[in-house]
Amino acid sequence: MxxxxxxxxxxxxxxxxxxxxxxxxxxxxxxxxxxxxxxxxxxxxxxxxxxxxxxxxxxxxxxxxxxxxxxxxxxxxxxxxxxxxxxxxxxxxxxxxxxxxxxxxxxxxxxxxxxxxxxxxxxxxxxxxxxxxxxxxxxxxxxxxxxxxxxxxxxxxxxxxxxxxxxxxxxxxxxxxPIIREEDGLAMSSRNVYLNEEERKQATILYQTLQHVRSSIVTKQPLDRIIAEMKNMISTQPLADIDYAEILRYPDLTAVKEWKSGEQVLVALAVRFGRTRLIDNMILTIS
Known part of the structure; x- marks a missing residue:
């Protein structure tokens, strides 16, 4: 039909x-x-x-x-x-x-x-x-x-x-x-069209970073250490200009003071590559 x-x-x-x-x-x-x-x-x-x-x-x-x-x-x-x-x-x-x-x-x-x-x-x-x-x-x-x-x-x-x-x-x-991603992990966005070839290549660091910090959150590593890991990993890409890399409770978006079982947290990134600002995130439930 x-x-x-x-x-x-x-x-x-x-x-x-x-x-x-x-x-x-x-x-x-x-x-x-x-x-x-x-x-x-x-x-x-x-x-x-x-x-x-x-x-x-x-x-x-x-x-x-x-x-x-x-x-x-x-x-x-x-x-x-x-x-x-x-x-x-x-x-x-x-x-x-x-x-x-x-x-x-x-x-x-x-x-x-x-x-x-x-x-x-x-x-x-x-x-x-x-x-x-x-x-x-x-x-x-x-x-x-x-x-x-x-x-x-x-x-x-x-x-x-x-x-x-x-x-x-x-x-x-x-x-x-749920987020829909390209084969290399980049979150689909109307703004991806702005990226040139090198920016597009480096932008995959966002998803790689989210995947990397997942285990640190699951094992309840210190929050400041995880955020430092995120920023350090993104900064390995020379074109990346970090707007924010944060972890907040979800959905009220208040500060995480301690890891509490059953609560959801949002790992959120916003990074500029050239003139293009990309966002990505991951929502996890603390076990």
Whole structure:
């Protein structure tokens, strides 16, 4: 059976399509993206297909989450390619609004999720997670999904969204999906296209570092020693410029003061290679 991909670019038209799906008794799965789709995004759609009857994907490069010196204008875009990936993965309805459709006037409402938005990327990208929370809440209001699917590669973003949903009693179930990697371990990202050949080669140190420190955490080595190991290993690559290499409790993203059995920890990395900032992480349960 050939998958039919519907596409809408206005909020009103999208809501009508979703109304029709609900009237047909279908549950709604939602995959919000900024486009330039790869197999990481497709894996979210496949998860949504398994758990929902009707899959909606949004493609919207959200200006609210980009700082003044960040790469909004450079962010890769290829809508025709995205349509093909979305259709092949099993999306039923693609939402492709313009900035003017999403923000017809100056946005005066801002959602801030304290604590979980403050460390890691929140420290180096002030205001970023306010923009994420605001657009995700707006998309939830537009789509009103039963389930929403997010990738673990942006683990802090997932924690922010989960906290927002809990605090504001948003009637949606957040589904966290595993990181999808290239054969050499590099986490799939739309920003990988920015890397030149040598940067791409050296960037594999991120996954190698995560794998290396796993055993140190499992055996409960001292935290400061593990973090020093991480930084030293990444620094073996001459093009690597470390933004952060940290270990925090997950999902509240507070400091790890001691290893407690049953708790989850997030090992999080952000490293620049040339002009490209890459993030990667691993979530472990302490035994």
């Amino acid at each position: 050939i998958q039919t991909l519907m596409e809408e670019s206005t909020i009103a038209a999208l809501r009508q399509r979703i109304k029709e799906a609900r009237q047909a008794g279908k549950t709604i799965g939602f995959v919000p993206t900024m486009g330039y789709l790869h197999d990481g995004h497709a894996s979210l759609v496949r998860a949504a297909r398994e758990q929902a009857d009707f899959v909606v994907m949004s493609i919207f490069v959200n200006p609210l989450q980009f700082g003044p010196n960040e790469d909004l204008s450079r962010y890769p875009r290829d809508l025709e390619h995205d349509r093909k990936v979305a259709k092949a993965a099993g999306v039923d309805l693609l939402f492709t609004p313009s900035v003017e459709e999403m923000y017809p006037s100056r946005v005066l409402t801002n959602i801030t999720v304290s604590q979980v938005s403050e460390p890691l990327c929140g420290k180096s990208r002030p205001g970023h997670f306010d923009g994420v929370a605001t657009v995700v809440m707006k998309l939830f209001q537009i789509v009103q999904p039963d389930l929403a699917f997010f990738g673990q590669k942006d683990a802090q973003q997932v924690a922010v969204v989960e906290q927002m949903v809990r605090d504001l009693s948003v009637p949606v179930q957040i589904v966290r999906c």
